[in-house]
Amino acid sequence: MNVFTGQLADPSATTLLRFATAGSVDDGKSTLVGRLLYDSKSVLTDQLEAVEHASRNRGQDAPDLALLTDGLRAEREQGITIDVAYRYFTTARRRFILADTPGHVQYTRNMVTGASTAELAVVLVDARNGVVEQTRRHAAVAALLRVPHVVLAVNKMDLVDYAEPVFAEIAREFTAYARRLGIAAVTAIPISALVGDNVVEPSAHMDWYGGPTVLEHLETVSVDDHDLAGRHARFPVQYVIRPQTAAHPDYRGYAGQIAAGAFRVGEQVTVLPSGRTSRISGIDLLGRPVDEAWAPQSVTLLLDDDIDISRGDLLVPSGDAPATTQDVEATVCHVADRPLAVGQRVLLKHTTRTVKAVVREIPSRLTLDGLSPHPEPGQLVANDIGRVRIRTAQPLALDGYADCRRTGSFLLIDPADGTTLSAGMVGAAFAAATTPPARVGAVRSEDPDAG
Missing domain, CATH: 2.40.30.10 (Translation factors)
Incomplete structure (x- = not known):
């Protein structure tokens, strides 16, 4: 029987954050995710029992929290992540969709999948190794994908005696590199995912650090800059609906998911690439008419004119059409x-x-x-x-x-x-940022024109 040990959040009262984890092999990504799930009480009892059983089979006395995300048998046997593992959890303050991406260089491409819809990327670094080539590669992918927020999690601080100079030097090197990539917001956090320092609870071993824990930052970081509803309105047509029923003999609707922005009844739209124009006569959402719809809702648009529109066409406001x-x-x-x-x-x-x-x-x-x-x-x-x-x-x-x-x-x-x-x-390219590097352990305000 599945028993949920945490507290469910009211979906209507909380925001959603999509984030991805990345880092080199054995930097502790899966352990960090497992610690987040375990300490936030977001683990089902049967999941925990399966992890305990798998850990015992590997000769471990304590549950290996990394196995909460390393779900494939091949991953558990090798002790590494080779695919993108998605997990969903909630706290009282926010809902989360996380993607734990692989660390091996041959699986870097999987990070593109995991981070393509992310609003935040957590890049892990082993405190013993510092910034390595894979760290730079993952930061580059995050910059290209325009991930609005980047967290540098300096892991395994317990293995360097929780030394502040080690953390400070890694944070300085990474933020300088991120600045060159055009990443405008970096938050650096010293952690030990294995024992839980600064993951969900503040660390008792690093009183020199005064910033947020990983979960605290995830719960409070702003996602307003990733609001699709406030952008240029775009509607890719996925399917043309013509039911040909007695109740709706002339019904002709264009179904799809609004990619960005909002559409309203009475608004003039242009069909691309043909350039033909019409006006929205109706919007159907979940089987009922509405006056307005916005991203990322899936809707059916009805137009005043019977014009040639098919799958792959793009509907946009007539005054805001891309070339x-x-x-x-x-x-x-x-x-x-x-x-x-x-x-x-x-x-x-x-x-x-x-x-x-x-x-x-x-x-x-x-x-x-x-x-x-x-x-x-x-x-x-x-x-x-x-x-x-x-x-x-x-x-x-x-x-x-x-x-x-x-x-x-x-x-x-x-x-x-x-x-x-x-x-x-x-058009994506690396832009040289002109903003100063982020302060270590603090959330810096973002430059909307950078990154």
């Missing part, structure tokens, strides 16, 4: 084992629209150590981050990724077998 283009310049994270090469023919999937395309150029590949571009690499291999120029067979209505994650992103797909090759961000 359409067949030439796409973007930054991509290459996720496939097979390379992406100049001249390669691909499919480009943007929202609900998929078109044929060809890779015209790969101007540069990012060198993470010095954040310098490696010019004209010719191809990108797994886990590479690079700039590409693509020509599409049909025009697309694209936003910049910094303006809208949903309509500013795309996938490159192998037309032969449907394999996802790369995840792209329109």
Whole structure:
């Protein structure tokens, strides 16, 4: 029998935070997540029993909290995370969706999946090792994905005698690197996930630290800057509904999920890429008419005019339409084992629209150590981050990724077998931030024009 040992939050009274964890192998990501779940009393009894059983089989006396997220048998056998593990939990102050991403370099691409919808990224560093190449790679991915908040969790402080200078030096190095990436907000927290220091409860061993615990920061960090409802209104058409019933003989609706912004009855809209215009005559939400709907609601829009609209078209306010283009310049994270090469023919999937395309150029590949571009690499291999120029067979209505994650992103797909090759961000690039580095252990106000 499943027994929930925590307190359920009222969904209508709490906000939702999506966050991802990342770090090098054995930095303690899964242990941190397990500690968060365990100490916040968000673990079902059968889950805890399964972890205790698996821990005993591995010869451990105490439950290995990392196994709360390392759910795959292969992961438990190896003691590592090889896939993105999603968990859902609540506290009295907030609801959470977390993604525990892999640490191995060959699974860096999985972080793109885990962090693509995150409002916050927790980057773990082993206090004994400091900032390493994978730390820089994960910070780079977080910057490219425009994750609004980054937490630097300096883990295993118990193994360096809780020394403040060790923490301060790691925080200084990471925040300086994050600044160069254009990350505007970094909160550094010294922790020991194994024993629980500064995860849910304040540490008794680090009285020199006066900032929040990890959970306290997760519960209080602002998510207003990721509010989709306040952005440019975008509605990708997923399905055309024509029931042809006696009650609704002329019903013709366009169903989908609002990607950003809000739509209202009576508003004039433009259909892209055709450019035809009409006016919203009705909005159906959960089987009932409403006057207004906003992201991320799934709705059906009805228009005054019977015009040609199909899956893949984009409805936008007539006064706020993005330009359409067949030439796409973007930054991509290459996720496939097979390379992406100049001249390669691909499919480009943007929202609900998929078109044929060809890779015209790969101007540069990012060198993470010095954040310098490696010019004209010719191809990108797994886990590479690079700039590409693509020509599409049909025009697309694209936003910049910094303006809208949903309509500013795309996938490159192998037309032969449907394999996802790369995840792209329109116009995304590393910007040199002009803001000063974050103070160690304190939440710094964000610069809305940075990152």
